[in-house]
Amino acid sequence: MNEEKFKFRSRMRxxxxxxxxxxxxxxxxxxxxxxxxIFVYLVYKGASSLNLDFFTQIPKPVGExxxxxxxxxxxxxxxxxxxxxxxxxxxxxGGIFLAEYGRGTKLANAVRFTADVxxxxxxxxxxxxxxxLIVKAHxxxxxxxGHFSGFSGGVxxxxxxxxxxxxxxxxxxxxxxxxxxxxxxxLGVPNWRSVLSITVKTASPGIITGCMLAFAxxxxxxxxxxxxxxxxxxxxxxxxxxxxxxxxxxxxxxxxPYDDWHRLAWAGALVLIVLIVLAVSLVRYVTSRGxxxxxx
Amino acid sequence: MPGSLxxxxxxxxxxxxxxxxxxxxxxxxxxxxxxxxSTSDVSAVRKFLLSRGNSSIADAxxxxxxxxxxxxxxxxVALIAVELVLRSxxxxxxxxxxxxxxxxxxxxxxxxxxxxxxxxxFSALPFVYGTLVSSFLALxxxxxxxIGLAIFLTEMCPLALRGPLAFLTExxxxxxxxxxxxxxxxxxxxxxxxxxNPFLIHAFGWTGLFNDExxxxxxxxxxxxxxxxxxxxxISSLTREVMTAVPYSQREAVLALGATRWEMIRMxxxxxxxxxxxxxxxxxxxRALGETMAVAMVIxxxxxxHRSLLSNGSTMSAVIANEYAEAxxxxxxxxxxxxxLALFIITIIVNALAQLLIWMVTRxxxxxxx
Amino acid sequence: MGxxxxxxxxxxxxxxxxxxxxxxxxxxxxxxxALIGPSGCGKxxxxxxxNRMHETNPIAxxxxxxxxxxxxxxxxxxxVEIRRRxxxxxxxxxxxxxxxxxxxxxxxxxxxxxxxxxxxxEIVEKSLKNSALWDEVKDDLKKKSGASLSGGQxxxxxxxxxxxVDPEVLLMDEPASALDPVSTSKIEDLIFQLKSQYTIVIVxxxxxxxxxxxxxxxxxxxxxxxxxxxxxxxxTNPSDKRTEDYITGRFG
Numbered sequence: 001m002n003e004e005k006f007k008f009r010s011r012m013r014x015x016x017x018x019x020x021x022x023x024x025x026x027x028x029x030x031x032x033x034x035x036x037x038i039f040v041y042l043v044y045k046g047a048s049s050l051n052l053d054f055f056t057q058i059p060k061p062v063g064e065x066x067x068x069x070x071x072x073x074x075x076x077x078x079x080x081x082x083x084x085x086x087x088x089x090x091x092x093x094g095g096i097f098l099a100e101y102g103r104g105t106k107l108a109n110a111v112r113f114t115a116d117v118x119x120x121x122x123x124x125x126x127x128x129x130x131x132x133l134i135v136k137a138h139x140x141x142x143x144x145x146g147h148f149s150g151f152s153g154g155v156x157x158x159x160x161x162x163x164x165x166x167x168x169x170x171x172x173x174x175x176x177x178x179x180x181x182x183x184x185x186x187l188g189v190p191n192w193r194s195v196l197s198i199t200v201k202t203a204s205p206g207i208i209t210g211c212m213l214a215f216a217x218x219x220x221x222x223x224x225x226x227x228x229x230x231x232x233x234x235x236x237x238x239x240x241x242x243x244x245x246x247x248x249x250x251x252x253x254x255x256x257p258y259d260d261w262h263r264l265a266w267a268g269a270l271v272l273i274v275l276i277v278l279a280v281s282l283v284r285y286v287t288s289r290g291x292x293x294x295x296x
Numbered sequence: 297m298p299g300s301l302x303x304x305x306x307x308x309x310x311x312x313x314x315x316x317x318x319x320x321x322x323x324x325x326x327x328x329x330x331x332x333x334s335t336s337d338v339s340a341v342r343k344f345l346l347s348r349g350n351s352s353i354a355d356a357x358x359x360x361x362x363x364x365x366x367x368x369x370x371x372x373v374a375l376i377a378v379e380l381v382l383r384s385x386x387x388x389x390x391x392x393x394x395x396x397x398x399x400x401x402x403x404x405x406x407x408x409x410x411x412x413x414x415x416x417x418f419s420a421l422p423f424v425y426g427t428l429v430s431s432f433l434a435l436x437x438x439x440x441x442x443i444g445l446a447i448f449l450t451e452m453c454p455l456a457l458r459g460p461l462a463f464l465t466e467x468x469x470x471x472x473x474x475x476x477x478x479x480x481x482x483x484x485x486x487x488x489x490x491x492x493n494p495f496l497i498h499a500f501g502w503t504g505l506f507n508d509e510x511x512x513x514x515x516x517x518x519x520x521x522x523x524x525x526x527x528x529x530x531i532s533s534l535t536r537e538v539m540t541a542v543p544y545s546q547r548e549a550v551l552a553l554g555a556t557r558w559e560m561i562r563m564x565x566x567x568x569x570x571x572x573x574x575x576x577x578x579x580x581x582x583r584a585l586g587e588t589m590a591v592a593m594v595i596x597x598x599x600x601x602h603r604s605l606l607s608n609g610s611t612m613s614a615v616i617a618n619e620y621a622e623a624x625x626x627x628x629x630x631x632x633x634x635x636x637l638a639l640f641i642i643t644i645i646v647n648a649l650a651q652l653l654i655w656m657v658t659r660x661x662x663x664x665x666x
Numbered sequence: 667m668g669x670x671x672x673x674x675x676x677x678x679x680x681x682x683x684x685x686x687x688x689x690x691x692x693x694x695x696x697x698x699x700a701l702i703g704p705s706g707c708g709k710x711x712x713x714x715x716x717n718r719m720h721e722t723n724p725i726a727x728x729x730x731x732x733x734x735x736x737x738x739x740x741x742x743x744x745x746v747e748i749r750r751r752x753x754x755x756x757x758x759x760x761x762x763x764x765x766x767x768x769x770x771x772x773x774x775x776x777x778x779x780x781x782x783x784x785x786x787x788e789i790v791e792k793s794l795k796n797s798a799l800w801d802e803v804k805d806d807l808k809k810k811s812g813a814s815l816s817g818g819q820x821x822x823x824x825x826x827x828x829x830x831v832d833p834e835v836l837l838m839d840e841p842a843s844a845l846d847p848v849s850t851s852k853i854e855d856l857i858f859q860l861k862s863q864y865t866i867v868i869v870x871x872x873x874x875x876x877x878x879x880x881x882x883x884x885x886x887x888x889x890x891x892x893x894x895x896x897x898x899x900x901x902t903n904p905s906d907k908r909t910e911d912y913i914t915g916r917f918g
């Protein structure tokens with residue numbers, strides 16, 4: 001009697017085990033399949049619409065075929081440049097604070113926690129805040145306020161970069177072995193010089209990759225730009241006006257009723273995804289080679 | 297004394313005390329033999345370094361600069377909070393808390409109506425409903441898949457496949473929302489419209505969750521599916537992380553008792569990783585709640601509440617994205633900003649909760665779980 | 667030229683742990699002084715009090731007086747200034763990983779603002795010669811990174827780096843303990859030659875090493891200095907029984 005029960009139980013356990021294995025494999029397939037499908041479809045649709053015009057021409061008026069997204073690419077580049085000048089220095093500074101000056105303190109713990117929480121705040125909320133602060137508010141002596149502008153979009157993106165860069169910088173700095181810092185201190189190098197020229201420099205490959213990740217992330221952001229940079233169908237280098245941006249243009253074109261614009265949206269999406277895949281791959285390559293080359 | 301001398305040499309045979317006894321004056325240094333240069337450089341270096349001062353000002357300035365950068369995080373949160381609260385004063389003062397649950401009545405159709413900017417009737421209820429429905433639908437779909445993927449990657453996957461698959465998952469997380477939306481509009485929605493929805497209506501229409509009033513294919517279901525695809529990598533990566541953090545000894549202990557692989561996973565790994573997995577799920581929820589672009593592109597943007605998952609709706613983030621740039625009045629602005637404030641508060645709470653759980657797992661005592 | 671070190675009533679704490687208790691001793695100039703004792707007896711802490719590295723730990727505390735030459739290092743100067751005059755070589759070699767050999771040796775000067783290129787070349791060459799590393803690396807000074815050398819070479823690089831700033835005192839915290847015997851003997855020869863120029867304090871686990879290189883030796887036990895005398899006397903005729911027990915291997 002007991003032996004039968006045992007055999008039955010064993011068989012049931014084996015069955016459960018096999019089913020779970022099958023389900024896990026199934027889950028993996030269900031996950032991987034759409035991803036591959038998305039990429040393949042993207043490449044297929046995007047590549048067929050990608051030509052030189054795409055990179056050199058601005059959009060044609062509605063109804064005319066052809067045109068490109070040159071203005072959107074350029075606009076994105078300008079926005080990202082502005083965003084980086086805000087996000088990278090402040091973010092790295094915050095990371096230095098967390099790793100070198102505040103380590104273990106309650107303040108640093110609060111900053112770290114807040115940065116992590118901030119990373120999860122929807123980007124559209126960021127856009128609303130920047131809109132209220134810069135676009136809506138009309139401050140007479142500040143030229144960029146009171147209207148839609150590329151400047152406000154860049155600020156929104158830059159603020160979004162700060163928590164990400166801050167945390168990745170901290171993590172990279174914490175990986176620098178304490179012995180390296182001690183060596184610098186023991187030589188009588190001033191603290192600030194030691195932090196910058198020794199610790200940060202040692203961790204710089206990792207810090208740079210962290211910045212690249214943040215850069216790639218905000219490069220694809222649309223929501224904060226919808227009511228700050230607004231978008232622009234013409235070529236513009238003026239950050240004091242609405243400016244085009246690649247993800248914004250993709251959004252507008254995708255929802256439009258024109259096939260031609262759909263085509264452009266796919267091409268734009270392909271360009272964007274190639275940029276991001278490059279960034280992610282580069283990050284992976286650098287971190288797998290070892291962030292601290294040669295450090296013991 | 298001879299006795300102690302013998303003792304010492306027996307135990308410490310290698311002493312060779314070859315240098316002379318302590319001399320009152322130091323011997324003339326043999327710098328010539330060592331390096332062949334004059335002594336003038338030596339004191340020049342020392343003189344230079346003595347003149348460098350103690351750089352306490354530079355140190356202090358740098359220190360405070362870094363502190364300022366760290367405090368900028370608080371400044372950002374404060375900025376958002378202040379702006380949102382200030383700009384939503386109008387609608388808050390007019391509607392109060394009922395903003396989130398009131399319903400008006402359309403004078404013509406006598407049906408409930410929630411969002412009428414022209415007549416300044418504002419209720420956030422359909423958006424809250426849409427956010428909750430789409431997010432929980434996304435969780436329902438993605439959690440089992442994410443955990444299944446994580447189990448496969450950590451416990452079953454052949455080593456060669458692990459790297460590429462993990463990389464693929466990472467890429468999935470990096471794809472911008474607008475591209476997901478693009479794909480959803482042109483691929484997912486038609487797919488659902490032609491193949492999946494009819495089946496759902498036919499097979500499960502009796503639940504009231506699926507009806508055929510909306511033939512477009514847009515709606516809560518599409519939003520839920522695309523959201524599921526988007527939050528899946530987050531949940532999966534975190535689950536993988538906490539699963540790999542479980543020490544191998546736990547797995548071995550269970551296996552040694554004669555468990556099958558699944559039982560080993562269930563008892564040895566998942567049980568210990570429970571808290572972290574829940575944290576990952578909540579993190580995914582936080583992302584789903586705030587996701588804007590892809591949702592805005594497929595949910596139909598209709599400020600109504602319907603039981604059917606196939607009907608159009610809207611979410612808190614989608615309505616802001618759609619209407620903010622062209623808001624018709626100050627009250628309209630204020631109402632939208634108030635929705636943004638609610639979204640801000642909700643996502644902060646959810647994310648803080650998730651971070652707490654994750655922090656408990658990564659830093660707290662590991663073996664609290666039973 | 668080196669200077670003497672005068673330590674009076676030195677006490678050190680790590681938090682509530684009273685690591686050093688009432689240390690009094692005079693370290694002579696231009697000689698090598700060894701500090702021996704079992705693990706955890708405080709000799710490393712003591713040496714780190716001599717260049718104010720001990721206080722880099724936030725829970726560390728020091729009372730007492732340390733005079734290096736005529737300078738009361740805790741009163742008359744800031745830590746940064748002290749550490750330029752008191753060099754340190756650590757237990758595990760720690761060259762700067764992102765810098766070449768040349769830059770490593772020159773780092774103490776360059777990072778303090780020294781910019782005279784030709785003088786730097788000379789100083790680097792002299793320091794490397796003084797640490798017996800010149801012949802092995804003279805062709806790769808700027809090409810190889812500091813971390814690409816072997817363990818023994820890295821430690822000699824660290825010594826060169828410490829010597830380049832022309833300190834008056836050189837502290838060495840078990841400099842050869844992580845190295846193989848060949849490198850160890852090279853470093854001991856080095857210390858032997860350097861002590862005529864600098865005041866050297868060397869912490870060591872290895873009693874034979876102390877006997878080989880140092881004129882004076884101090885024996886530490888449980889945070890106190892038990893005996894401080896000429897090396898010859900410590901190893902042949904110690905005054906304190908605890909010293910004798912340690913020397914003869916009864917404990918430690």
